[in-house]
Amino acid sequence: MTVMAAKTEVLTLPEPLLKARRLTVKIGSALVVNAETGEADIDWMRGMAQDVAALMREGKQVMIVSSGAGALGRRYLGLTGSRLRLDQKQAAAAVGQPRLMQAWEGVFNELGLKTAQVLLTREDTEKRRRWLNARATIETLFDLGCVPIVNENDTVVTEEIRYGDNDRLAARAAQLVQSEALILLSDIDGLYTADPRKNPEARHIPLVEKLDADIEAMAGGANTSAGVGTGGMATKIAAARIAGSAGCSTTIAYGAMLRPLSALGSGAKFTLIRAQSSVTAAYKAWIAGTVVPAGEVVLDDGAVAALKSGKSLLPSGIVEVHGSFDKGDSISILGVNGCEHARGIVAYGADEIRLIKGRPSKEIEGLLGYTAGDVIIHRDNMAFI
Numbered sequence: 001m002t003v004m005a006a007k008t009e010v011l012t013l014p015e016p017l018l019k020a021r022r023l024t025v026k027i028g029s030a031l032v033v034n035a036e037t038g039e040a041d042i043d044w045m046r047g048m049a050q051d052v053a054a055l056m057r058e059g060k061q062v063m064i065v066s067s068g069a070g071a072l073g074r075r076y077l078g079l080t081g082s083r084l085r086l087d088q089k090q091a092a093a094a095v096g097q098p099r100l101m102q103a104w105e106g107v108f109n110e111l112g113l114k115t116a117q118v119l120l121t122r123e124d125t126e127k128r129r130r131w132l133n134a135r136a137t138i139e140t141l142f143d144l145g146c147v148p149i150v151n152e153n154d155t156v157v158t159e160e161i162r163y164g165d166n167d168r169l170a171a172r173a174a175q176l177v178q179s180e181a182l183i184l185l186s187d188i189d190g191l192y193t194a195d196p197r198k199n200p201e202a203r204h205i206p207l208v209e210k211l212d213a214d215i216e217a218m219a220g221g222a223n224t225s226a227g228v229g230t231g232g233m234a235t236k237i238a239a240a241r242i243a244g245s246a247g248c249s250t251t252i253a254y255g256a257m258l259r260p261l262s263a264l265g266s267g268a269k270f271t272l273i274r275a276q277s278s279v280t281a282a283y284k285a286w287i288a289g290t291v292v293p294a295g296e297v298v299l300d301d302g303a304v305a306a307l308k309s310g311k312s313l314l315p316s317g318i319v320e321v322h323g324s325f326d327k328g329d330s331i332s333i334l335g336v337n338g339c340e341h342a343r344g345i346v347a348y349g350a351d352e353i354r355l356i357k358g359r360p361s362k363e364i365e366g367l368l369g370y371t372a373g374d375v376i377i378h379r380d381n382m383a384f385i
Ligand SMILES: Nc1ncnc2c1ncn2[C@@H]1O[C@H](COP(=O)(O)OP(=O)(O)O)[C@@H](O)[C@H]1O
Pocket: 028, 029, 030, 185, 186, 187, 188, 190, 191, 192, 193, 194, 195, 196, 197, 218, 219, 220, 221, 222, 223, 224, 226, 228, 229, 230, 231, 232, 233, 234
């Protein structure tokens, strides 16, 4: 182990990962769990922590989505049968998750970094209020310099309401924090024209510019001989579709060697599935495309001009509030003539905005008894239509 060397080294990823400010790395069970001992593979995890630390030194923020709770817990509990009931799988994950986190925390601590456990369910990324809460927490973890380590909250979900595999969880998590790049580390170095374990003629595909039905048809199921993987290439392509719709590119790469992110930087093969738009454009298109805005605010002419020059919306420019909406809802922004100029995600609910409209931001706390910041809609959460 060369922790001292790791403290100065930097890691230069290939394009377009190089440009990504925020990366999400998904790590499958087969990588973190040693197949022979059934325990966390600390050497491999230490190498990953060194790679992540090197990227953080370049100013990048890295979120890890780590599988392995079920596999670690099964071995620890001696649940060796191949067909476990759901409650047994959940019990195994409950036992394995703290062991998984202990291993991650240990290897990051050696480098002076802190980790944070983030357990998500599908509802957390589908229900707006929970989505906002999860996003705010992870943003704060990044600000604090922590490495968020995400997994599905396996103990509380049932088959019908789970993501089911961490490839799709990772894509949703990447979308949640507006990652520009999702890296899926696998037991294979990318997408092939067919499953190369079954078809020796299969060819590697280095770049997918457009994820269409032909590409989807190439992706088959998991390599079941390895014993712990779940999704196969099909869930990786499904993940790439989710990530792509949020402007996030997906890289599928082989992860079993020590320091797989460094390997990417030194020429290892991978498949890049390029997103069709940028994260910001995808987010703004999503806001602009809100089917039924939850309400409206009417602005004076000065506020409309301020928004058009790139400013955020302050309470002082609002003259009327229509409808009943909550913090986090998408609403319409109208001029006094009733013309819709933009849509945006509000930081305050309708009744709160009624109390603070027309007033300077410094009065928000006195009027509401708390403050969620000076702006009603931040410019990053606003799309002109
Ligand atoms: N078109 C394809 N290209 C590459 N791998 C494929 C393809 N179709 C099916 N696969 C299988 O998907 C496996 C990777 O998925 P999986 O075993 O779930 O990995 P992980 O545990 O890393 O998520 C490969 O080992 C391969 O056998």
